[in-house]
Amino acid sequence: MKAGTAILLLGMLALVFASFLTLGLKWGDFLSLEAFASMGRFIAEFFPMETDPKFLVKVGWGTIETLAMSLMGTALAAVAGLALAIPASKLHSNDKSLLRTPTRWVLNALxxxxxxxxxxxxxxxxxxxxxxxxxxxxxxxxxxLGRLFAESIENAPPEPADALRTQGVGNLKVFYFTTLPQVIPQLMSYTLYRWENNIRAAAILGVVGAGGLGQLLSFHMGLFQMGKTATILAAMLLLVAIVDSMSYHLRRRMTR
Structure with missing residues (x-):
C-alpha cells in the first residue's frame, strides 16, 4: 500500500472516530426497554390502516402525481444533462475544451x-x-447526470472517432455517429438509476408543498391521523418497489 493511500485511510478512520465522540450518540437510551415500548406504541397507532374508498382514490391520484413528477424531472434532466455533458467533456486529445471547466462548475453547483x-x-x-x-x-x-454523462463520453474508446476525424468529419457528426452510439447504453443505465432515486425524492418533496404523496403525508401526519399516514406510506413503498423492479429489468436488458 502506498504511503499516500495509507495516510488517507488513517485520516478517514480518525474522522469516523472523532464523529462518534462529538455527536453524543445515546445508544443506551436508544436500545433501552422504554425506547422499544415507545416505538411499539407509536407503530401500533398506524393500525388499522385507512381503507375508505374516497381516501384511496386521493392516495391513488397522489401516487400518479408522484410518478409523473419523477418521470418528467428525470426526462428533463437527461436532456439537459446531455446538452451540458458535451461542452463539459474533452472529446479528443487535441480538443481545447475551453468550456469544460466552467460547465463542470455549473454541474457541481446544480x-x-x-x-x-x-x-x-x-x-x-x-x-x-x-x-x-x-x-x-x-x-x-x-x-x-451531466457529470456522469461527461465521464462516460470522455472514457469512450477513441479509435472510431479518430478514424472519422482523420477523414475530415466535423466534431458534431463524429460525436453523433461514433461516440454517442458507444455510450448510449451507459447513459440510459445512469438515467434509469437516477429515476429510481427520484421516485424516492418525489415522494418526500411534498413535505415542502411540492405535491404528490409527500404533501398528503405531511398533511395527515401533521394532524396525527396515523391510519391515513400508514396508507400513504404503504403506497410509497409499493410505488418505489414497482419502479425499482422496472428499472432493474430495463437496465439488465440494455447490458445484455
Missing amino acids: RSIPELVWAALLLISAGLGPFAGTLALAFHTTGV
Missing part, C-alpha cells in the same frame, strides 16, 4: 443543492404543487 432545497426555493416562483417539485428534481438531477 447537484450540490439538494432536491428539498431546490423545491423550497422554486416554490417562491412556481407556487405550491408538483411543478416546483418537478423542476427541483430536474435541476438537481441535471447536475448528477
